[in-house]
Amino acid sequence: xxxxxxxxxxxxxxxxxxxQHETSTAPAAAKQxxxxxxxxxxxxxxxxxxxxxxxxxxxxxxxxxxDRVLDVINEVKWYQDQSLTFRxxxxxxxxxxxxxxxNGRNRLACKTLVRDVAKDGGTITIEPIRGLKVEKDLxxxxxxxxxxxxxxxxxxxxxxxxxxxxxxxxxxxxxxMAHSSNCILCACCTTSCPIFWVNGSYLGPAAIVQAxxxxxxxxxxxxxxxxxxxxxxxxxxxxRTAYNCTEACPRDIPITQLIEEVKxxxxxxxx
Amino acid sequence: MQHRYDVLVIGAxxxxxxxxxxxxxxxxxxxxxxxxxxxxxxxxxxxxxxxAALGNVAEDHWQWHMFDTxxxxxxxxxxxxxxxxxxxxxxxxxxxxxxxxxxxxTPDGKIAQRKFGGHTxxxxxxxxxxxxxxxxxxxxxILQTLYQQNVKEGTMFFNEFHVTDLLIEDGRCRxxxxxxxxxxxxxxxxxxxxxxxxxxxxxxFKITSNALTLTGDLMSxxxxxxxxxxxxxxxxxxPTGLAKLGILVTEGIRGEGGIxxxxxxxxxxxxxxxxxxxxxxxDIVSRSIISEIREGRGVGRDGDAVNIDLTHLPRxxxxxKLAEITDLARTYLGMDPVKDLVPVQPTAHYAMxxxxxxxxxxxxxxxxxxxxxxxxxxxxxACVSLHGANRLGTNSLGDLVVxxxxxxxxAAQYARQVEFPDLPEDPQSxxxxxxxxxxxxxxxxxxxxxxxxxQESMMNNxxxxxxxxxxxxxxxxxxxxxxRYQDVxxxxxxxxxxxxxxEVMELGFMLDCAEAMTASALNRTESRGAHDRADFHTRxxxxxxxxxxxxxxxxxxxxxxxxxxxxxxxxxxxxxxPKARVY
Numbered sequence: 001x002x003x004x005x006x007x008x009x010x011x012x013x014x015x016x017x018x019x020q021h022e023t024s025t026a027p028a029a030a031k032q033x034x035x036x037x038x039x040x041x042x043x044x045x046x047x048x049x050x051x052x053x054x055x056x057x058x059x060x061x062x063x064x065x066x067d068r069v070l071d072v073i074n075e076v077k078w079y080q081d082q083s084l085t086f087r088x089x090x091x092x093x094x095x096x097x098x099x100x101x102x103n104g105r106n107r108l109a110c111k112t113l114v115r116d117v118a119k120d121g122g123t124i125t126i127e128p129i130r131g132l133k134v135e136k137d138l139x140x141x142x143x144x145x146x147x148x149x150x151x152x153x154x155x156x157x158x159x160x161x162x163x164x165x166x167x168x169x170x171x172x173x174x175x176x177m178a179h180s181s182n183c184i185l186c187a188c189c190t191t192s193c194p195i196f197w198v199n200g201s202y203l204g205p206a207a208i209v210q211a212x213x214x215x216x217x218x219x220x221x222x223x224x225x226x227x228x229x230x231x232x233x234x235x236x237x238x239x240r241t242a243y244n245c246t247e248a249c250p251r252d253i254p255i256t257q258l259i260e261e262v263k264x265x266x267x268x269x270x271x
Numbered sequence: 272m273q274h275r276y277d278v279l280v281i282g283a284x285x286x287x288x289x290x291x292x293x294x295x296x297x298x299x300x301x302x303x304x305x306x307x308x309x310x311x312x313x314x315x316x317x318x319x320x321x322x323a324a325l326g327n328v329a330e331d332h333w334q335w336h337m338f339d340t341x342x343x344x345x346x347x348x349x350x351x352x353x354x355x356x357x358x359x360x361x362x363x364x365x366x367x368x369x370x371x372x373x374x375x376x377t378p379d380g381k382i383a384q385r386k387f388g389g390h391t392x393x394x395x396x397x398x399x400x401x402x403x404x405x406x407x408x409x410x411x412x413i414l415q416t417l418y419q420q421n422v423k424e425g426t427m428f429f430n431e432f433h434v435t436d437l438l439i440e441d442g443r444c445r446x447x448x449x450x451x452x453x454x455x456x457x458x459x460x461x462x463x464x465x466x467x468x469x470x471x472x473x474x475x476f477k478i479t480s481n482a483l484t485l486t487g488d489l490m491s492x493x494x495x496x497x498x499x500x501x502x503x504x505x506x507x508x509x510p511t512g513l514a515k516l517g518i519l520v521t522e523g524i525r526g527e528g529g530i531x532x533x534x535x536x537x538x539x540x541x542x543x544x545x546x547x548x549x550x551x552x553x554d555i556v557s558r559s560i561i562s563e564i565r566e567g568r569g570v571g572r573d574g575d576a577v578n579i580d581l582t583h584l585p586r587x588x589x590x591x592k593l594a595e596i597t598d599l600a601r602t603y604l605g606m607d608p609v610k611d612l613v614p615v616q617p618t619a620h621y622a623m624x625x626x627x628x629x630x631x632x633x634x635x636x637x638x639x640x641x642x643x644x645x646x647x648x649x650x651x652x653a654c655v656s657l658h659g660a661n662r663l664g665t666n667s668l669g670d671l672v673v674x675x676x677x678x679x680x681x682a683a684q685y686a687r688q689v690e691f692p693d694l695p696e697d698p699q700s701x702x703x704x705x706x707x708x709x710x711x712x713x714x715x716x717x718x719x720x721x722x723x724x725x726q727e728s729m730m731n732n733x734x735x736x737x738x739x740x741x742x743x744x745x746x747x748x749x750x751x752x753x754x755r756y757q758d759v760x761x762x763x764x765x766x767x768x769x770x771x772x773x774e775v776m777e778l779g780f781m782l783d784c785a786e787a788m789t790a791s792a793l794n795r796t797e798s799r800g801a802h803d804r805a806d807f808h809t810r811x812x813x814x815x816x817x818x819x820x821x822x823x824x825x826x827x828x829x830x831x832x833x834x835x836x837x838x839x840x841x842x843x844x845x846x847x848x849p850k851a852r853v854y
Contacts, residue, residue: 034572049765066603078719082762082771087311089482092518092599094411095311111602135453136768142308155423156371156416165325166368168380177373181405181412185310217371252598 036062037120041072043084044127045137054134057081058123065115069124070098073109073138086138093250096186100138101127106188106248129191131200144200145187148207152229156214157222173218179253180213189245189255195238202238205245205255212258215271227266236263272458276302276427277686279447279462280679281434281489282469283309285410285668286650288417289675290466290632290682291426297683302427304434304449304460306469306484309418313470313482314671317410318595319523320402321672322390322665323364324357327381328400333357335392336401338847340666343389343552344623344659345800345810346849347502347818347838352657354842355630356666356673363672364403372416374405375592385592386526389552389663395854398550402665407521407595413668432458433773436701437465437492437646438694442636444646445692448702452773455766459698463689464645464682467493467626467634468675471651472784474777476619476734477726480512480519484777489652491780493626494787498636498643499820499834501654502624503784504792504802507662508735510556512618514576516603520596520615522664525549527588530580531560532612533568539577544854551854554661554801557617561735564616571614578612617735623662623801624791625654627820627836632678638820638836645685645692649678656818656838660800709775712758718775721752721759725778725785733789738805742793749786750829756782787821790831795819812849816840 041061046054059076070088077084086109087097093111100109103117103125118124132140158167183206190196190204211230214220230236236259245255265271277299280291287303294301305312324331337357341348368374368382375383384400392399405412421428429449435457436448446462469489473481494500510531511520525531531549533539543559544551551559560577569575581589586609589597593608600606600613625648627635632647632655650671657670725748732745756779763771797811798804817835824830840846 047765048767068603077771079717082760083765085763085768085770089307089311089484090313090316091483092316092516093602094316094408094595095307095313095482097307097311113603136765139768146308150422155419158369158371162365162369164365166365166374166382169376170380171376171378174373174376178406181373181415182408184315184411213373214371217373219371 034064037065037114037118038062039114039118039121040123041076042123042125043076043137046134047083047136063114065113067114068110069102069112069114069117069126070109072114072124073126085136094184096184099129099186099188099191101129106192108186108188108250111250129187131191131197132187142187145190145206148203149185149210151203152207152211153214153222153226154210156217156220158219159221167219169218176216176218177213180209180216180258182251182253183209183213184251186250188248188250192244192248194242194244195240199238201234203234205259208236208259208262209253209255212262215262215265223271227269230262231266236266239263272456273461274302274458275461275691276300277462278464278466278682279304279460280466280468281447282312282467282650282652283307283428284312284468284470284650285314285413285417285671286675286678287466287468288414288421289672290468290649290679292417292420292424293676293679294466294683295424295426297680297687299683299686302429302460303421304429304432304447306431306433308430309421309428310414312414313485315411315414316480316482316519317413317668318407318519318521319387319526320385320404320409320665321364321413321668322387322401322663323360323403323669324401325361325364325382325384325403327377328384329392331392331399331401333361334845335394335399336390337842337845338394339390340657340663341659341847342395342852343663344661345852346659346812346816347505347656347799348659349656349839350842350846351839352630352655354845356657356669359673360669363669363676367413367416367672370416370420372405372412374403385523386550387664388522388525388550388556390665391547398547402523402526404523406591407523407593410668413672433776434469434488434492435705435776437496438698439496439643439646440695443644443692445694446698448699450702452768452770455769457699457702459694461691461694463686463691464647466632466678466682467646467648467652468650468678469652471622472781473619475725475729475781475785475788477730478512478517478616479619480509480517481619486777486781487784488777488780490625491783494783494823497822497825499627499638499822500624500787501627501818501820501836502656502791503788503821504795504819505623505660505800506619506788507553507621507623507801508557508617509620510553510560510617511579511615513599513603514571514614514616517618518599518603519618519620520579520599520613521593522553524579524581524593524596527592528584531556532578532580533563534570535568539563539568547854552661552663555854557735558803560617576614576616579615580612581608582610582612621662621667622651623654623656623658623660625652628653628655630655630677631681632674633681638818638834647678647682649674660802705776709759709761709772709779714758714760716755716758716760718759718778721755722778722781725749725752725782729785733792736803736805737792739793742789745789746793749782749789753782753786753829783823787831790833791819791821794833816849
């Protein structure tokens with residue numbers, strides 16, 4: 001699905017903003033209201049105490065192009081329907097609470113801007129992420145996701161006596177973990193994986209990324225145990241390289257590539 | 272439902288996770304209650320680093336770190352806390368590394384360190400590389416690592432449980448009551464010791480780097496019992512939040528060589544802090560930015576920001592060591608720090624004040640040495656007081672691990688020595704009153720509007736620059752908002768996952784924090800650290816070298832009683848006399 005182009009009104013605004021930053025105009029020069037986009041937000045609602053099945057509700061909202069989709073959802077909750085339920089916390093893509101299916105793609109609502117998903121007069125559709133039980137509206141049961149996380153021994157293991165200061169690790173060795181340690185456990189990847197949808201026992205991309213972080217840590221001593229877990233029938237061999245996970249990751253982690261690296265490590269029995 | 276644990280930890284950010292780990296090492300049963308899944312905690316948003324005098328890049332000593340912390344706090348810092356901290360943090364950082372934390376490295380494989388605001392060598396001579404970092408996601412790595420270690424130790428977590436009451440009777444803590452989001456059920460947790468580590472309350476302000484969940488719940492619950500909150504007037508505005516959004520842009524950006532520029536392109540910090548310029552402490556940089564804006568040298572559509580300039584730095588540094596903020600600028604502003612100047616403005620960031628504790632984390636009930644048996648606090652929630660009137664960058668992460676660890680150790684030690692105290696007769700009565708209070712009004716007030724008015728008025732009247740008349744007006748505004756809150760509407764009546772009920776409850780907590788802050792700030796007729804008054808523009812050590820203790824007046828609703836507590840002006844081996852604070 002292609003991204004909608006910038007609406008003309010926005011392009012003009014962006015150019016203007018840029019110009020102002022370049023010429024750094026004095027404050028009095030350009031005080032004016034930002035243009036608003038009139039959009040609709042279509043949200044898949046489900047209340048376990050009232051509904052037998054999910055249904056769509058649509059809300060009309062005025063938003064700025066640079067608003068986050070989370071701002072829009074908050075606006076609905078605060079001023080239109082207080083019962084709308086979803087998780088959120090940090091508002092800038094680091095806590096991983098607000099993974100949602102936005103216009104058919106897994107994203108963080110706080111890291112998705114209105115301008116990237118709707119034009120003036122357009123509609124944003126929002127559904128819960130898939131493959132986990134919907135508890136209420138956009139909020140899903142995260143327990144199975146964290147169970148998979150816990151199954152990969154997600155902790156550093158080195159039973160040798162530690163030195164008085166730090167363990168030495170080269171810059172290159174540290175860089176091996178740069179991608180995998182960047183994961184925020186938002187579940188965008190795992191819940192976009194077609195294998196996970198049909199087989200919930202698959203540990204899923206997020207758990208494998210976490211395993212990668214330890215398998216490729218030069219200081220960790222449990223590589224063999226970790227590779228054994230990855231070699232089980234719930235592990236890496238379930239991956240069919242659909243690349244959905246890589247596309248869904250809000251942190252730009254090359255997940256499929258990391259999974260391939262783990263597969264190779266399992267095959268050659270070394271990291 | 273009722274639960275029983277020797278030690279209960281409230282909050283699963285850095286301080287709570289560290290406390291839980293160390294309590295568990297003390298051979299007691301431990302559970303951790305959190306509003307969020309632990310990895311969602313806001314410790315994860317910290318970017319630039321954790322300061323410790325490792326000396327991996329340049330010569331450094333804990334005494335220099337202690338001095339910087341005391342001076343950074345404008346001498347309101349308790350020097351015994353600063354000494355414990357500056358020494359302990361060195362081992363604590365090594366310990367994090369031994370837990371597997373993936374620090375960035377020096378060419379010889381040690382933990383990498385960089386410069387940060389207010390951290391100097393030889394007692395103020397020049398900036399020093401003290402901040403130990405993992406790219407610019409140090410907090411994320413600390414949070415992940417500490418959670419991993421808790422998974423390894425098998426810590427029991429109650430996720431998405433909201434604490435509604437502390438059970439304190441006869442000066443002893445007996446447990447807590449918490450509301451389970453998933454079911455709407457109210458749980459009683461019976462405990463020998465409780466550690467409060469639930470973070471700050473930046474959401475009382477309009478522009479903030481804080482998460483939506485940072486609403487001062489436990490501070491308010493403590494305060495509602497007539498117990499004191501310390502130094503609430505000292506609230507840090509981080510100089511560099513992304514313009515309009517308030518999202519944190521790490522100080523590490525200046526540690527790596529970034530420069531603040533006004534609309535003339537001038538490096539204005541040279542005028543305000545000639546020695547360390549852009550690396551002055553945050554209170555000074557934030558005031559300098561606002562001064563530039565007020566004098567017409569701001570940038571952007573409304574002229575209410577300044578630029579941070581990284582364009583002279585190599586792309587590898589920006590995209591490597593500052594990857595997080597590069598992503599944030601690209602995502603939210605459509606700007607690329609490699610070639611664009613990025614507009615920033617001060618953003619409400621960190622509470623220096625909070626629940627008063629001693630060096631072991633034990634909660635204090637007054638300014639004269641009284642305490643609450645079995646109740647501990649650590650992290651941003653607590654005021655030990657390491658940060659005094661202004662916290663130095665990196666010292667919050669340090670605070671979490673050092674004082675989170677101490678609280679865990681001492682709470683476990685206490686729990687091993689005592690039997691379970693009796694629970695109050697009807698432990699859930701306070702919680703029932705709380706919920707009835709929210710549901711029984713006329714319901715004509717939209718909580719979002721009350722919240723918005725609180726956030727805007729606090730920003731305007733109790734922000735970076737303060738004065739008496741504005742704050743007096745704010746006292747009345749808060750009284751008005753609290754009156755309206757009596758008629759608040761809880762628009763969701765369901766039992767399961769009622770996030771609306773939580774938001775309304777949090778609003779009530781925030782109004783208390785705003786009340787205590789405003790009263791404390793109005794009362795302090797001097798300027799010190801982050802507390803800057805136009806009508807009392809100088810520091811007054813004769814009258815004000817003391818901590819504020821704000822108490823809710825339980826007899827007169829809306830009134831705040833102010834008491835005081837002495838500042839520890841000596842460490843155990845070092846002491847730094849108050850001097851004029853220039854950089």
